[in-house]
Structures are given as structure tokens and as C-alpha cells.
Amino acid sequence: MNLSLLILIPLLTAAAVLLMRNAAQVRWVSLLGASAQLVLAFVLLFLFNQQRAAGNTAQMLFETQYNWFPSWNISFHLGVDGISVAMILLTAFVVIAGVLVSWNVTKMTKEFYFLLILLSMGAYGFFISLDLFILFFFLEIAVIPKYLLIGIWGSGKKEYAANKLALMLMGGSALVLVGLLGIYFSGKEHSFDLMKLAALNIPLQIQMICFPLLFAGFGVFTALFPLHTWVPDGHSSAPTAGSMFLAGISMKLGGYGCLRVATFLMPEGAKEYANIIIILSVIAILYGAFATMMQKDLKYINAYSSVSHCGFVLLGIGMLTKTSMTGAVMQMVSHGLMTALFFAVIGMIYERTHTRQVSEMGGLLKRMPFIGTVLFIVGLCSLGLPGLSGFVAEMTVFMGSWQHPDTFRRIATILACLSIVVTAVYILRAITKTAMGPLKEGFELLTDATWNEKLAALILIAGIIAIGIAPFWLNDLIAPGAEVIMQKLAIPK
Numbered sequence: 001m002n003l004s005l006l007i008l009i010p011l012l013t014a015a016a017v018l019l020m021r022n023a024a025q026v027r028w029v030s031l032l033g034a035s036a037q038l039v040l041a042f043v044l045l046f047l048f049n050q051q052r053a054a055g056n057t058a059q060m061l062f063e064t065q066y067n068w069f070p071s072w073n074i075s076f077h078l079g080v081d082g083i084s085v086a087m088i089l090l091t092a093f094v095v096i097a098g099v100l101v102s103w104n105v106t107k108m109t110k111e112f113y114f115l116l117i118l119l120s121m122g123a124y125g126f127f128i129s130l131d132l133f134i135l136f137f138f139l140e141i142a143v144i145p146k147y148l149l150i151g152i153w154g155s156g157k158k159e160y161a162a163n164k165l166a167l168m169l170m171g172g173s174a175l176v177l178v179g180l181l182g183i184y185f186s187g188k189e190h191s192f193d194l195m196k197l198a199a200l201n202i203p204l205q206i207q208m209i210c211f212p213l214l215f216a217g218f219g220v221f222t223a224l225f226p227l228h229t230w231v232p233d234g235h236s237s238a239p240t241a242g243s244m245f246l247a248g249i250s251m252k253l254g255g256y257g258c259l260r261v262a263t264f265l266m267p268e269g270a271k272e273y274a275n276i277i278i279i280l281s282v283i284a285i286l287y288g289a290f291a292t293m294m295q296k297d298l299k300y301i302n303a304y305s306s307v308s309h310c311g312f313v314l315l316g317i318g319m320l321t322k323t324s325m326t327g328a329v330m331q332m333v334s335h336g337l338m339t340a341l342f343f344a345v346i347g348m349i350y351e352r353t354h355t356r357q358v359s360e361m362g363g364l365l366k367r368m369p370f371i372g373t374v375l376f377i378v379g380l381c382s383l384g385l386p387g388l389s390g391f392v393a394e395m396t397v398f399m400g401s402w403q404h405p406d407t408f409r410r411i412a413t414i415l416a417c418l419s420i421v422v423t424a425v426y427i428l429r430a431i432t433k434t435a436m437g438p439l440k441e442g443f444e445l446l447t448d449a450t451w452n453e454k455l456a457a458l459i460l461i462a463g464i465i466a467i468g469i470a471p472f473w474l475n476d477l478i479a480p481g482a483e484v485i486m487q488k489l490a491i492p493k
Helices: 005-019 023-053 082-104 109-128 132-141 144-153 158-186 194-200 204-221 230-237 240-265 267-293 298-319 322-353 369-382 389-402 407-417 419-435 451-469 472-489
Strands: 061-069 074-080
Touching (some): 005 023, 005 109, 074 132, 074 194, 082 451, 082 472, 132 158, 132 194, 158 230, 194 240, 204 240, 204 267, 230 298, 298 407, 322 369, 322 472, 389 407, 389 451, 407 419
Antiparallel strands (some): 061 074
């Protein structure tokens, strides 16, 4: 398995899109490229499991390394473990769904799809990079297209939202860069190689300075309180596929960075700052849930709920147990699928009703049975219904958090659990007012989902149910990677 294909296929697809002459060709080429990404992700999963079954205990599999900038010890070093494979699968699912949902985009179609595919390339590169400089490079590739997607194809206060998102994410990137340079210059070898740095054991004083920089920098991407304020504006103003990519993929870059870079490389820093992370995570979970109750716009409801749900990711990382970290990754995958589906169905509703205000809708299930059913499924997943991915992921985080005997952490777990009730209130209220009751005047001629919208929804629902009904495959995929991080945390000062 050559991991370079995960970067090469999106790159070739983006180049092919620019060569197409009409919108129809652009759509089909993009769909072909997205399908190739999904097939490649499944092939990677199959080969990865084969390697593990054959007894390959290497920490990273399918490693490739090419010297890129020898004088600075920067190399194009790629490799994956189970956590990376899970994030690659998530990205492939969201990308193909985003391409399908955007089928009716007519404004600058070529440029729109080009930016979407470029975003996917940045995400894949980030998840497979084992060189911190290359990882940062791909993180930046995943920022600029978001600004353009919102600023050009967005709605509402799109210029304000695009500027706010870009400035805050670039600010987070700046913190990450300072932290990475601090690590780079802290050792005698001056290396950006993730695996070499992990073996060196970074000095405690460097960890105390660089850990908060890296965690806060990556935390901006994953809605770390109080650095989350770009999320509601960015999500609400982005086009449907842009919202799907932002919440489904981009916010996961932050969680992955907090786990793979900050916690893995600086375990003592993680221990020292764990309580602060837990406090901020619990605040985000409860604040996001209560703020969502006050929203009347469907996109704002999903955006603020994403702040709450991403709080579980950071809570799982901050608790520093194997189960909680496994749950954090499961929550990233589950929330990525769930929120992408939620934004997709909101886009379908808005395209037909031309409103996102809950109070202006009602009885949509009568005219749009498929869209209404999908809305119920994703809503129930969000509130944690057993049998769907949301329940599995959140319960794994809660169980891992409760494992820690510390009273403070158990109190934090109980407070986080309270959000379940609040989530049930705002989700049931929103989907009931939208889909149930009498049909509002003027909605008599509404049409149901088209073939491409149905296919996009079914792909994401398949992922949600696959995790909800049979979570063992995802748990078994992630657990060895979490165990490696736990071994690092066990190393004494």
C-alpha cells in the first residue's frame, strides 16, 4: 500500500476538474475521484487489518520516507496506525457525500469542486504525515479553501464569517507553528520526525511551554472553549458541502492533532494540564448544549451542538485513560458522519423551503418522506439513541472518564452526562416542529430528495449504523493506537 496515493488521487482529480469544459463533466469527474478515494480507504482498512492479523506489531504501517529538505531534517514521511485509518475512512465518506449533495451548484461549478477536492487532499495529507512540518503544511492547505468556499458560495453574513473563520484558524495555526518550532529546537538533532521525537522524550520544561501552545492551536480547529466562536458563524454561512467538510472533517483535524502531536509527544505536559482541559471541555459540552436550546435556525442548532459534541472529544483526551481516548476517536468519527448528514439534510430542506427557521416549517414529512426520515435518524443519532454511532461513542468516553478514580474527574464526568438530557430537548423539539404537525401554507408542492441526495444520505447513514450496531471493528481498529499513547503516558519524568 503506497500512502502517497491518498494525496495523489485528490490532486489528480482537482487537476482534471480544471481541465473539464462544462459543469456536467466537472460533477462526474469529481464523483469518480471521490469514489476512488472511498475505494482506496476501504483497501487501506483491509490491508491494515491483514497486517495486524498476520502479527505485524509495528507502531506505524505502510511507512514511506523521502528526503525533502535535508538541511532542515524535513522529510516526506508517511505512515498510518488504526487512528489514522479511522480518520481516513471518515474523510472518504464525507467527501463523496459532499460531492453528491453539491450536484445542483451552478455558480462557478469548476472552482467549487476544485476547492472541495483540495480540502480533501489537505485532510488526507494531515492524517498520514509523520513529519511535523509536512503535517503543518497540509493543515494550512485545509484552511484557505474554507475561506473561499464561504466567501464566494456562502449565504448570510458570508464575508464576515469567512474572515472570522480564516483569522481564527490562522491564529490557531500560528500557535501550532510556534509549538512545533519549540520542539524542533529543543533537541540536539533538530528533527521534525514524529517517531524520532517520540523516542527522545522531550524535556519537561519544553513540554510545559509547548504543550499548551499545541493543544490550544489544534483546539481552535476543534472548538476548544473559549476559542470556538468561529464555529456558529462559519457553519451557518457556508454552503451545504462546505458545512459538511468543516464540521465533518476540518474540526477533526484539531482533535487528531491534540491527540497525535500534543499528547503523544508531550505526555508529562498532558498530565500537568489535564485538569484545565477537562474543565474547558465540560464548559464547552454544557455551554454548547444550552446555547443550542436558544437557537431557531437549523444550521445554528447543528453548529452549536457541534461545539458540545466536540467537547466530548477533548474530554476523552483530557481524561488520559485508554478507553476515554478510544472513545474520543470514536466520537470524532461518529460526529463527523452525523454532523455531515445533518448539514446535508438541512441543505436539502433549505433548497426546497428557502428557510432554515424552525418556526416557519412544519409537516415536511408529508411532502418529503425521505428527507424527513433522514432528519429523524440523524436527530436520534445526535441525542445518543442506542443502535446508532452517537450512543457508542459518547458511552465509550463516559466509561473511560469514570475509570479514573479521581473525584474531580468523576464529578466532571457526571456534569458532562447532564448534557444528554439537554441534547434530547433541543433535538426532539427541532425535528418535531420541522417534520411533524400540519403542513405549512405554501409547502404543498415541495418535492422529495433527488437520486444524488438520497445516495449521499444513505452512504452516511450506512457509516452511522455500521458503528452503532457493530462498534467492535472500530474499537479494535483504534485501541492499539490508544495503547501506544498510554505507554508514553506511563513513562516517569
